[in-house]
Amino acid sequence: xxxxxxxxxxxxxxxxxxxxxxxxxxxxxxxxxxxxxxxxxxxxxxxxxxxxxxxxxxxxxxxxxxxxxxxxxxxxxxxxxxxxxxxxxxxxxxxxxxxxxxxxxxxxxxxxxxxxxxxxxxxxxxxxxxxxxxxxxxxxxxxxxxxxxxxxxxxxxxxxxxxxxxxxxxxxxxxxxxxxxxxxxx
Numbered sequence: 001x002x003x004x005x006x007x008x009x010x011x012x013x014x015x016x017x018x019x020x021x022x023x024x025x026x027x028x029x030x031x032x033x034x035x036x037x038x039x040x041x042x043x044x045x046x047x048x049x050x051x052x053x054x055x056x057x058x059x060x061x062x063x064x065x066x067x068x069x070x071x072x073x074x075x076x077x078x079x080x081x082x083x084x085x086x087x088x089x090x091x092x093x094x095x096x097x098x099x100x101x102x103x104x105x106x107x108x109x110x111x112x113x114x115x116x117x118x119x120x121x122x123x124x125x126x127x128x129x130x131x132x133x134x135x136x137x138x139x140x141x142x143x144x145x146x147x148x149x150x151x152x153x154x155x156x157x158x159x160x161x162x163x164x165x166x167x168x169x170x171x172x173x174x175x176x177x178x179x180x181x182x183x184x185x186x
Contacts, residue, residue, distance in 0.1 A: 031183035038175045042074050043091040048114065053184045065168070067177035072165045078105065079113035081123060085153065085160040086145035087138060102129035117162050124159040 025033065039049050056070045074080065079088075079095040082103065088094035094113070097103070101111040104124050117123065129135055142153055148170060152161045168177070 028183075031179045034175050034179040035183050038074075038173070038180060041173065041175065042077070042080065043095060049180075050184060053180050057181055057184065066181065068168045070177055070180070071168045071171050071173065073116075075166045075171060076117050076162070077113065078103070078110060078115040078117050078123070081117050081151070081160070081162065084148055084151055085123070086141055086147070087135065087160075089134075093134070097134065102126055102132065102135060119162050119164050122159050122161050124157070130158075 035049065038044075039046065042049075044052075052070060052073050056066050056073060059069065060066055075084070079091060079098050082088050082094040082098060083091045088097055098113045098115075099111055101109055102125060103110060104126055105115065105117060105121050107122075107124070109126060125135060125138070138158060139155065142155065147153055148166065150162065150164050150166045150170065152163050153159070154161070
């Protein structure tokens with residue numbers, strides 16, 4: 001029982017200690033976490049998401065709801081529409097398929113995943129891509145797939161169409177959109 005005794009120095013027994021639980025995050029930590037969720041959800045780089053958020057933030061006076069405007073911007077990317085049509089299993093796969101040039105928008109080949117698709121645009125497969133492995137059985141895949149209300153699919157032609165821009169309530173993101181604007185307003 002000397003002054004160096006471990007039991008005297010510390011009020012807990014020797015051995016492995018339980019992990020300490022962290023407290024709640026700071027405001028910055030919460031905003032950063034929401035931004036990271038959005039990046040992973042849409043498979044975007046830091047510069048891409050920053051460009052979208054700041055671009056929509058500049059139009060604050062002109063646009064009624066900036067959250068809706070940001071969601072419309074993200075959802076109208078060509079790679080996201082390919083994913084929403086059910087032609088790819090993930091947004092990463094959709095981005096790869098688009099960058100390899102498998103799709104046409106209004107009968108023009110597009111190989112840019114961030115291409116902004118407008119309402120009324122028609123998305124179709126290139127004739128040479130119909131025999132490629134992930135795109136072979138689109139008609140079979142589309143039988144059981146439920147499309148979002150803002151997209152349409154023509155079974156005879158095998159084409160998808162953007163009927164209108166999506167609304168925030170239809171998309172149901174796991175992110176608080178307002179925190180993205182707060183994060184980039186620093």
